[in-house]
Amino acid sequence: MIRTSASIRLLAIAAVGAAWLAASPARAQVVVYCGVDEDWCRGMTTAFTKETGIRTDMTRMSNGEIFAKLRAERENPRGDIWWGGTGDPHLQAADDGLTDPYLSPTLPKLRDWAQKYSEVSKGRTVGIYLGALGFGYNTEELASKKLAAPACWADLIKPEFHQEVQMADPNSSGTAWTALATFVQLWGEDPAFDYLKKLHHNINEYTKAGAAPALAMGRGETTVGIVFQHDIIAVAKTGKPVKVVSPCEGTGYEIGAMSLIKGARHMDDAKKFYEWALTPAAQALAPQFGSFQLPSNASLAPPPESPDLSKIRLITYDSAKFGSAAVRERLLKRFNDEVKSLPR
Numbered sequence: 001m002i003r004t005s006a007s008i009r010l011l012a013i014a015a016v017g018a019a020w021l022a023a024s025p026a027r028a029q030v031v032v033y034c035g036v037d038e039d040w041c042r043g044m045t046t047a048f049t050k051e052t053g054i055r056t057d058m059t060r061m062s063n064g065e066i067f068a069k070l071r072a073e074r075e076n077p078r079g080d081i082w083w084g085g086t087g088d089p090h091l092q093a094a095d096d097g098l099t100d101p102y103l104s105p106t107l108p109k110l111r112d113w114a115q116k117y118s119e120v121s122k123g124r125t126v127g128i129y130l131g132a133l134g135f136g137y138n139t140e141e142l143a144s145k146k147l148a149a150p151a152c153w154a155d156l157i158k159p160e161f162h163q164e165v166q167m168a169d170p171n172s173s174g175t176a177w178t179a180l181a182t183f184v185q186l187w188g189e190d191p192a193f194d195y196l197k198k199l200h201h202n203i204n205e206y207t208k209a210g211a212a213p214a215l216a217m218g219r220g221e222t223t224v225g226i227v228f229q230h231d232i233i234a235v236a237k238t239g240k241p242v243k244v245v246s247p248c249e250g251t252g253y254e255i256g257a258m259s260l261i262k263g264a265r266h267m268d269d270a271k272k273f274y275e276w277a278l279t280p281a282a283q284a285l286a287p288q289f290g291s292f293q294l295p296s297n298a299s300l301a302p303p304p305e306s307p308d309l310s311k312i313r314l315i316t317y318d319s320a321k322f323g324s325a326a327v328r329e330r331l332l333k334r335f336n337d338e339v340k341s342l343p344r
Contacts, residue, residue, distance in 0.1 A: 029269045030056045031078060033070075035063040035085020035174065036256070037211060040289035044083065047285060048276055054269050062209050063089040063174035070098040070261060077263040080270035083277060086174025086210075087117055087127060087257035088181065091323025094124035099259040102271065106278040106297075114296035117255055120320050128277060129256040129286070129293035132246065132312050133178050136214065136232035139241045141223040152248040153183075156224060157198040163344075165202045166213040167226035171332055174254065175210025179226055180331060181322040182252030185315050189331075196339045203344060217242055228254060229307045234290035237305065250313040256293060 030048075034041035038060045045056040061069065063085035070093055073079070082090065082099070093099050101123035107115055114127030135156065142149060147160055156165050168176035183192035204222055207213055213225030214232050218240035225232070232244045258277055264270050276282050283295040287303040294302045294309065321327055 029054050029266050030273050031080045031264075031266065032056050032058045032273065033066045033079045033082045033261075034058050034060045035066055035082065035089075036060075037289065037291065040286065040291050041084070043285055043289045044277070044282070047282070048273055052272060052276065054272060056273075062168075062172045064170070064172040064177065065208075067093055067098075071096065074098065077261050077265070079261045080264040080266045081273055082259045082261060083273070084128065084256055084258070086178055087125065087255040087319065088177055088323050088328070089174050090125040090257035090259050091117075091121055091319060092325040092328050093259060094121040095323065095325045098262055099124045100262045100264070100267075102260050102274065104275060104278060106275060109298060110278065110296045111294075111298050113255055117257060117319065120323065125257045125259040126278070127255040127296045128258050128283070129291075129295055130253060130309075131228045131230045131256070131293040132253045132307050132309060132314065133175070133182055133227075133251045134229040134232070134244060134246050134307075134312075135224055135226045136217055136229075136235075136242050136244050137224045138217050138220055138222075139243055141220055145223065147223065149243075149245075150224065151245060153186075153195070154249070156226075157195065157202060161202045161224065163202065163204045164223040165199065165226065166205050166207065166216055166222035166224065167199075167203060168210045168212060169206040169208060169340075170335055172208045173210040175228055175231075176206075176226075177322075177328070178228075178252055178254050180335060181317075182315065184331070185252065185318060185322075186249055193334065193338055196335065197342060200339050200342050201344055206340070214242070228293075229312075230292040230305075233292050233305050233307070237290065244307070246307070246312045248313075250315050252315050252317050255319070 041060045045058045049056055067089040103123050117127040170176035170180045211231040214227045214235050216222045217225040218235040229244050236242050280297045280300040283297050283300050292303045292305045
């Protein structure tokens with residue numbers, strides 16, 4: 001094949017361009033898998049970039065989806081850091097060897113429960129906030145259907161609440177996994193699954209995201225939603241007629257967590273995000289985006305809207321057990337086989 005001088009020059013220019021592209025970063029410097037509300041995810045990553053100049057590429061997913069993605073990408077990790085979402089999947093990922101150990105110099109400045117998370121995971125994750133599980137109801141829907149206000153978990157399986165309750169799917173949602181784990185710890189495994197089967201008949205939808213039932217409740221699309229209490233508070237602050245309930249039997253809680261992904265391509269900058277996310281200034285951003293959990297940095301007071309944990313009957317949540325990948329797989333299989341497959 002005969003090449004003209006012009007074609008040779010074009011090939012040379014293309015080769016130089018290809019070399020420049022290969023030498024340039026093909027992606028953002030920090031790839032963040034984010035497990036909280038979209039607005040908070042974007043607020044955090046935008047603030048980090050503004051303060052540090054380090055670019056971010058953020059993907060928002062439910063925590064179950066992030067855990068599944070890390071498993072699928074085990075041999076070729078695409079993410080650098082997993083920020084937010086319930087801690088059990090973070091612990092399960094640590095148990096699976098999907099995250100890297102890291103002991104932040106800020107660790108001693110965190111609340112005890114956040115430090116314990118690091119200890120339980122052998123340094124592979126850390127607590128960044130705490131929130132209590134519960135449920136809420138739309139007061140207008142309740143009144144229009146002449147239903148008595150539910151106060152206990154037991155109320156949600158009453159016949160009058162048929163198709164009136166919404167919760168997320170524990171296969172995809174950390175919130176719903178916390179609910180499943182809470183019921184097992186409250187009553188024992190077999191009684192918990194008996195309860196879930198009865199509750200199933202009253203469920204109108206299993207959503208993918210944990211906070212979705214709170215939003216649906218605010219819109220009047222469901223009367224009751226099983227969610228974290230701070231998610232209901234966020235909806236109430238928008239003027240929706242919803243009320244928070246701390247169940248009379250007691251309830252579990254989440255410790256939202258953060259983990260460095262094993263094999264991260266931008267580990268140094270991921271650690272910078274990690275350190276920044278533990279600062280009081282970064283954690284103080286949460287209420288601006290409708291998130292009212294207890295922050296892990298001990299120098300930062302909880303938002304005034306946060307549920308008063310001293311007035312909630314919290315169980316002693318077994319993070320080590322329910323942060324096990326094997327326990328997760330077994331209980332989810334039982335949920336899918338014995339509960340989700342039932343007719344409603």
